[in-house]
Amino acid sequence: MNAPVRVALVGTGNIARIHAEALRGLGDRVDLVAGVDVDGVQARSFCQTHGIPHAGTDLGRTLAATRPDLVHVCTPPGAHLDAARIALAHGAHVLIEKPPTLTLRQFTELETAANHSGRHVATVFQHRFGSGARRLRSMYEAGVLGRPLLALCHTTWFRPQEYFDVPWRGRWDTEGGGPTMGHGIHQMDLLLAILGDWTQVSAVARRQARDVDTEDLSLAHVTFADGAVASVVNSVLSPREESYLRFDFARATIELTHLYGYGEDAWRVTPAPGHEEAVLSAWHGGERGEPSGHRAQFAAVLDALAAGERPPVTLAEARRTMRLVAAIYASAFSGHPVGPGDLGPGSPFHERMQGGGPPWRLIPRQEVA
Ligand SMILES: NC(=O)c1ccc[n+]([C@@H]2O[C@H](COP(=O)([O-])OP(=O)(O)OC[C@H]3O[C@@H](n4cnc5c(N)ncnc54)[C@H](O)[C@@H]3O)[C@@H](O)[C@H]2O)c1
Incomplete structure (x- = not known):
């Protein structure tokens, strides 16, 4: 049996609690060695609650003292890149919360740091890891479902104005975007995990009702390399x-209805006439019972590290998802369809998700709220 993987957490706020509980659920595969936060009181209280021996406020010093194998980055998005760089420089692999970086430029810098270090960087997109999503992917790959034709990807959530009182929320410079970047990114990532490479995006984004800098809703039509088309909605106003x-698909409709995570009963499968037996026997015969969530992804990360493989979600896959987010903003703010080739270093949307700025940047925030 492998020795436990030594894990440190940086950023000990809301999502770090989910990380600590999920890691505890993995038993002796993990040794949680340190918790780091710029707020020392927060770090100490978090470490005490979760039985973590070392609380710190300086990431580099804490990593030098505790030598973890893996660092989970749970800070606000604006601090992800620096924390990942420090962890890589200390020889640790990195698992970074979504969105991995604020911009595509930062994402390239993260890839460069990972390549130089020889360590792995993975992104948390936990919805890929429930057994329903895994079954869907393997049925598609095995040809049971036929050609994908159409997809709907709706993240229609509600966040009242008070939600944006947290200083880093609702701002391009600290959150990187609104519900496209911060909320719908999970389902868009799952959409891409099933349908693969996208080729074109036409989008609209609006700041409709919240007093924020970013959009509070976006809608997009996405075309995929295999010809499928998807309608994507991201909202915090619903x-x-x-x-x-x-x-x-040509041989079945597969639906997933949930809120922040799913189990088996969130899925609905409707075979096309003549395909009932093949579709239903594959659906009921595959791997079952694992809900989506951090625990499922962490187990997959540990499996990959133990096998000497790249842990999921890899940088290549996270890059595709981040480019889709950037493409939605680029299309919405330029008024033109956008492809992956339009988002390289010459594009303003490579430098900042909002490019030159959204059309509403000149309207005072309080006039919209
Ligand atoms: N995967 C998911 O379902 C999910 C859900 C919620 C949030 N998130 C992501 O998790 C991240 C954190 O979100 P949250 O809601 O936990 O935020 P939070 O504000 O509750 O916690 C962030 C913590 O990081 C600390 N921090 C800030 N800058 C730091 C730095 N430079 N070094 C060390 N600590 C620092 C803060 O003091 C705070 O304690 C974000 O990227 C967010 O998008 C993911």
Whole structure:
């Protein structure tokens, strides 16, 4: 049996609690050695609550003292890149919360730091790891479902104005974007995990009702390399909240309806006439029972590290998702369809998700709220 993987957490706020609980759920595969936060009181209280022996306020010093194998980056997005660089420089692999960076430029810098260090960087996109999503992917790959034709990817959530009182939220410079970057990114990542490379995006983004700098809703039409098309909606203005994904393949419709995570009962499978037996026997015969969530992804990360493989979600896959986010902003703010080739270093949307700025940048925030 492998020795436990030594894990340190940096940023000990809300999501770090989910990380600590999920890591505890992995038993003796993990040794949680340190918790670091710029707020020392927060770091100490977090470490005490979760039985973590070393609390620190300086990431470099803490890593030098505790020598973890893996660092989970749970700070606000604006601090992800620096924390990842420090962890890589101390010889640790990195698992970084979504969104991995604020911009595509920063993402390239993260890739460069990972390549120089020889360590791995993975991004948390936990919805890929429930057994329903894994079954769907393997049924598609095995040809059971036929050609993908149409998909719907709706993240219609509700965040009241007070949610944006947290200073880093609702701002391009600290959160990187609104619900496209911060909320719908999970389902868009799952959409891409199933359908693969996208080729074109046409989008609209609006600041409709919240006093924020970013959008509070976006809508996009996405075309995929294999010909499928998807309609994507990202909102924080929707009182009846839902996360909904629908895939219409030639031989079945597969739907997922949930909010922040799913189990088996969140899926619905409707075979096309004549394909009932093949579709339903594959769906009921595959791996079952693992809900989506951090625990499922962390287990997959540990499996990959133990096998000497790249842990999921890899930088290449996270880059594709980040480019889709950038493409939605680029199309919405330029008024033109956008492809992956339009988002290279010469593009303003490579430098900053908002490019030259959204059309509403000149309207005072309080006039919209
Ligand atoms: N995967 C998910 O489902 C999910 C859900 C919620 C949040 N998140 C992501 O998790 C990250 C953190 O979100 P949160 O809600 O926990 O935020 P939070 O504000 O509750 O916690 C962030 C913590 O990081 C600390 N911090 C800030 N800058 C730091 C730095 N430079 N070094 C060390 N500590 C620092 C803060 O003091 C705070 O304690 C964000 O990237 C967010 O998008 C992911």
